[in-house]
Amino acid sequence: MALSIVHRATGVALYFGTLLLAWWLIAAAAGPAAYSNVQAFTGSWIGRLVLFGYTWALMHHLLSGVRHFIWDLGYGFKTADREWLTWAALIGGVTLTVLLWIVAYTIGGGR
Amino acid sequence: MSADHTNSRTPKANSMRTPLGKVRKFGPAGSGTSDFWRQRITGVAMTLLILPVVVVIMMLLGRNQAGAAQILGSPLIALTMILFIIASALHMKIGMQVVLEDYVQNEKLKLVSIMANNFFSLAVALAAIFAIFKLSSGV
Numbered sequence: 001m002a003l004s005i006v007h008r009a010t011g012v013a014l015y016f017g018t019l020l021l022a023w024w025l026i027a028a029a030a031g032p033a034a035y036s037n038v039q040a041f042t043g044s045w046i047g048r049l050v051l052f053g054y055t056w057a058l059m060h061h062l063l064s065g066v067r068h069f070i071w072d073l074g075y076g077f078k079t080a081d082r083e084w085l086t087w088a089a090l091i092g093g094v095t096l097t098v099l100l101w102i103v104a105y106t107i108g109g110g111r
Numbered sequence: 112m113s114a115d116h117t118n119s120r121t122p123k124a125n126s127m128r129t130p131l132g133k134v135r136k137f138g139p140a141g142s143g144t145s146d147f148w149r150q151r152i153t154g155v156a157m158t159l160l161i162l163p164v165v166v167v168i169m170m171l172l173g174r175n176q177a178g179a180a181q182i183l184g185s186p187l188i189a190l191t192m193i194l195f196i197i198a199s200a201l202h203m204k205i206g207m208q209v210v211l212e213d214y215v216q217n218e219k220l221k222l223v224s225i226m227a228n229n230f231f232s233l234a235v236a237l238a239a240i241f242a243i244f245k246l247s248s249g250v
């Protein structure tokens with residue numbers, strides 16, 4: 001499986017995505033006008049798409065990283081184990097992303 | 112790396128240096144395994160912190176600036192966010208450096224890009240932390 005490159009790619013995406021995090025926090029500190037700019041972006045379809053992609057990158061990188069911790073501890077090196085860990089990270093990342101967005105729409109939509 | 116540079120770091124066969132001493136300064140970064148270890152520390156830290164951070168983000172959804180500022184400025188949430196930001200910045204700086212060391216072939220470009228990576232990571236972390244300090248002080 002070519003999952004190690006996905007781990008890197010999501011890592012690089014998250015790297016540049018921290019600009020969004022910093023923008024959001026600075027806007028919250030700056031005032032209502034700056035914050036409504038952020039909300040205009042996060043409310044747009046392109047903003048939602050970017051945030052959805054960012055959520056997936058974070059969840060996948062997290063689970064893929066846990067896979068690396070398991071290897072660091074000396075487990076999961078057999079072929080079947082490696083395959084299982086890889087699919088768990090792939091499917092788990094997508095599942096967690098969808099779950100988080102369902103929760104987000106349920107909570108955020110209610111406000 | 113030139114052959115000459117590698118030789119200067121290669122211990123003699125009959126050296127009395129310890130195994131640890133022999134491997135120090137090796138690797139593309141020239142700094143042994145400290146970055147490897149730091150990457151694990153920050154990774155574990157973020158794995159522990161991700162749940163509280165997700166909860167904080169869920170709390171902020173759909174709120175206006177005043178509401179968001181009040182939540183982000185409360186001490187426990189501010190501390191959680193600052194810890195996550197510090198771990199993220201260190202983790203992404205090390206991760207990007209590994210990527211650059213692997214893929215950037217030109218030595219000068221490699222050094223310049225690694226320097227830019229340091230500046231970027233520190234700047235993003237400081238900007239985010241400063242914002243949280245400002246929110247916490249209520250100014």
